Amino acid sequence: MEQDAEGKHTITQNGTTFSLTIRNAAKEDEAKFTINLRNKSGSASCSAMVIVGIMEWRTVQWKQVPMITTLKNFKVSNEEVRELLFLLLGPIGAGKSSIINTIKGIFEGHQFIDCLAASDSTGKSFTTKYQKFSIGTLPFALYDMMGLEKDQKNGEPEGVHSDHIISALKGHISDNYEFKPKVPMYEDSKYYIRDPTLNDKIHCLVSVIAADRVTLMDDKVIQKIKTIRAEASKLGDQPTQLVFMTRVDTACTLTQEDLTKTYQSKKIKEKMEECSTKLGVPMNCIFPLKNYHEENKMNEKLNCLVLEAFTQAVYSANVYVKRFSCKEKHAE
Structure with a gap:
């Protein structure tokens, strides 16, 4: 038996098997450990990555059927x-369009590719129009819009204009409106809805952020998201606001190997805390998930993470509708 000076790391041998024990494992113990063996015949080595997990701090229903049934009966x-309306907002490549494909796929029972998603390499948004995607016959619809871009020449955020998003939240923009970066929505446009009803307004604003890019997000893009969120909060009948944090498998080795460990991952929790600090969003409004990317078969654990987030969005949107409806009744 060999033990380090602090008594924290202990190596034991049983025949040809060597074991490493780490007492009171903490974040700083996450590392790649290598054992090197040498004798007169030569040498050999073996390495393993040690990842420190934490107690599960948020529970998830890991069976998709009950959640799907709940939403189908909602x-x-x-x-x-007619429908609860959700607007997805975020940087290019964060996964807005992929979330729509994933949610539609879950209810279709197979992978769905209708909403074009930007790849990591393009740096440009495939989405140029304000597009509505209904979820079968369910009372839900998701709106996709151009991502928040950063102009490489002058460092100014490009893509969708902030005024577009506020107009959309208020219900002034109709389906298929084509975005023109830096050009606001004008009232004389044929896509402008002058007197929007509750059926036109967005009921829940979902900011989509990639977990593995939170640290690297451009400050001006972050500020743009914060500004939009702040403006949305000023609306007389403000929609609910949530964050879907995608790419948890890319941000953490533990979740890459097992999605059910998402809420036991220190790395994911740290990314959520960083996202909370940067965007000013409470932790209980942030939902980590993974979209379909390379897979060619449905994955129940992936579906459950997405359904957990989407179910919360549905309930939140419904609270907004109920609150707005009560206000209208009192005003009559």
Whole structure:
């Protein structure tokens, strides 16, 4: 038996098997450990990555059928509202379009590719229009829009104009409006809705952030997201706001190997805390998940993470509709 000076790391041997024990494992113990063996016949080595997990701090239903059934049976609190509307906002490549494909795929029972997603290498948004995607016959619809771009020449954020997003939240923009970067929405546009009803307004604003890029996000893009969130909060009947944090498998080795360890990952929790600090969003409004990317078969654990996030978004959007409906009744 060999033990280090602090008594923290202990190596034991049983025949040809060597074991490493780490007492009171902490974050700083995460590392790649290598054992080197030498004798007169030669040498050999073996390495292993040690990842420190934590107690599960948020529970998830890891069976998709109950969650799918709940959403299929869901009824909007106001019978006059045909669909709960969700607007996805975020940088290019964060996974807005992929979230829509993933959610539609879960309810279709197979992978769905209808909403074009930007690859990491393009640096440009495939989405140029304000597009509505309904989820089968369910009372839910997700709106996709151009991502927040950064102009490499002058460092100014490009892509969708902030005014577009506020207009969309208020229900002034109709489906298929084509974005023109830095050009706001004008009231004389044929896509402008002058007197929007509750059926036109966005009921939940979802900011989509990639877990593995939180640290590297451009400050001006972050500020743009914060500004939009702040403006949304100033609306008289403000929509609910959540964050879907994608690419958890890329940000953490533990979750890459097992998605059910998402809420036991120190790395994911740290990324959520960083996202919370940068965007000013409470931790309980941030939901880590993974979209379909390379897979060619459905994955129940992946679906459960997405359904957990989407279910919360549905309930939050419904609270907004109920609150807005009550205000209208009192005003009559």
